[in-house]
Amino acid sequence: MSSDSTHQSPKPRVAVVFGGRSSEHTISVLTAGAVLRAIDRERYDVLPIGITTDGRWALTADDPERMAITGRELPTVAGIAEPGGGSVLLPVDPAAREVVLAEPGSVPKDLGDVDVVFPVLHGPYGEDGTLQGMLELSGVPYVGAGVLASAVGMDKEYMKRIFHSFGLPVGPYTVIRPREWDTDPAAARKKIVDFAGDHGWPVFVKPARAGSSMGITKVDDLAGLDDAIAEARAHDPKIIVESLLRGREIECGVLEFEDGPRASVPAEIPPVSDHDFYDFEAKYLDSAEGIVPAPLTPEQTDRVRELAVLAYEAVSCEGLVRADFFLTEDGEFVINEINTLPGFTPISMYPRMWQASGVDYPELIDRLIQAALRRSTGLR
Ligand SMILES: Nc1ncnc2c1ncn2[C@@H]1O[C@H](COP(=O)(O)OP(=O)(O)O)[C@@H](O)[C@H]1O
Numbered sequence: 001m002s003s004d005s006t007h008q009s010p011k012p013r014v015a016v017v018f019g020g021r022s023s024e025h026t027i028s029v030l031t032a033g034a035v036l037r038a039i040d041r042e043r044y045d046v047l048p049i050g051i052t053t054d055g056r057w058a059l060t061a062d063d064p065e066r067m068a069i070t071g072r073e074l075p076t077v078a079g080i081a082e083p084g085g086g087s088v089l090l091p092v093d094p095a096a097r098e099v100v101l102a103e104p105g106s107v108p109k110d111l112g113d114v115d116v117v118f119p120v121l122h123g124p125y126g127e128d129g130t131l132q133g134m135l136e137l138s139g140v141p142y143v144g145a146g147v148l149a150s151a152v153g154m155d156k157e158y159m160k161r162i163f164h165s166f167g168l169p170v171g172p173y174t175v176i177r178p179r180e181w182d183t184d185p186a187a188a189r190k191k192i193v194d195f196a197g198d199h200g201w202p203v204f205v206k207p208a209r210a211g212s213s214m215g216i217t218k219v220d221d222l223a224g225l226d227d228a229i230a231e232a233r234a235h236d237p238k239i240i241v242e243s244l245l246r247g248r249e250i251e252c253g254v255l256e257f258e259d260g261p262r263a264s265v266p267a268e269i270p271p272v273s274d275h276d277f278y279d280f281e282a283k284y285l286d287s288a289e290g291i292v293p294a295p296l297t298p299e300q301t302d303r304v305r306e307l308a309v310l311a312y313e314a315v316s317c318e319g320l321v322r323a324d325f326f327l328t329e330d331g332e333f334v335i336n337e338i339n340t341l342p343g344f345t346p347i348s349m350y351p352r353m354w355q356a357s358g359v360d361y362p363e364l365i366d367r368l369i370q371a372a373l374r375r376s377t378g379l380r
């Protein structure tokens with residue numbers, strides 16, 4: 001299959017943008033493969049655009065088979081970019097919808113108009129509002145959260161502050177800003193030790209803006225703290241320290257319908273035996289088995305669905321969000337985080353929760369694209 005280069009069709013043309021500069025590059029390629037496989041080709045034309053790990057926008061093969069795991073080998077954009085190089089450029093002129101392929105020394109090649117962008121990107125430079133800002137400048141509608149919701153959804157500090165102000169229960173935490181650590185690491189270390197004194201060890205040390213459990217360490221005592229801080233800071237100079245929340249991990253999906261957001265049936269992520277917590281390997285390579293629907297009482301189910309929609313509204317999300325909670329031993333839901341572009345392969349929790357709620361994967365993709373097409377860019 002190859003994309004129309006002289007695009008005349010009346011079908012909306014969807015640019016699926018994937019890969020990217022974040023550490024979740026390969027997960028994004030896997031997800032894009034699944035989206036390309038499932039998107040309704042009768043309804044939409046598709047233009048796959050991969051972003052390489054160094055940030056080049058490349059035209060890629062429209063070939064989902066090459067965007068899958070082979071053995072334990074993960075796919076990359078570099079592996080499927082069309083030969084010849086060149087960069088795909090979106091117009092910054094909101095009056096233009098056409099995308100071009102620019103190659104050094106040659107006239108830019110017209111790749112046709114794009115009606116909507118589906119950013120299948122996780123983490124920084126994709127899920128964090130930066131790409132969304134660029135798409136706002138271009139005037140091209142896009143799937144999912146806007147600039148603010150994306151940026152907040154990527155920042156575990158501001159996320160918690162907003163949730164708290166909307167009455168969503170959050171766990172105890174403290175933040176070490178880049179300057180605090182750079183100017184006085186001893187004081188920053190003491191701040192964490194005091195926090196642990198108040199709330200108990202172990203603590204979770206996390207990069208404030210990352211994902212897929214990258215850079216997160218559960219720290220049992222002072223001895224492990226400096227290594228954990230270094231590990232978190234390798235992903236983000238701002239770190240967040242949280243106390244351990246004991247309880248069950250419950251997730252819930254929110255999806256935008258014509259009449260507003262609705263919550264899916266919730267799911268439970270059981271503790272993973274070989275892993276200390278639900279980490280990157282557990283999530284993606286060993287495909288941790290989430291239980292859908294979560295075995296909860298009807299009251300608990302109603303409560304978590306209500307909180308998930310509240311989290312979506314609190315941050316002004318659009319399209320979709322996955323809200324992740326702990327159900328603590330005293331029966332309270334505490335929100336851990338939201339993901340504005342949650343894991344989105346067909347075996348990921350978000351699509352599975354919607355599958356169990358009567359929305360299959362192709363319909364999910366269709367609903368997200370339709371929600372984006374109903375919106376325009378700019379203030380809304
Ligand atoms: N405060 C906490 N208490 C207990 N477990 C936690 C806590 N924070 C994180 N975890 C565990 O680590 C996993 C990843 O943390 P999370 O904050 O969701 O980061 P990410 O954005 O990388 O998904 C969670 O799914 C959970 O299993």
Ligand SMILES: [Mg+2]
Pocket residue numbers: 212213324337
């Ligand atoms: Mg998480």
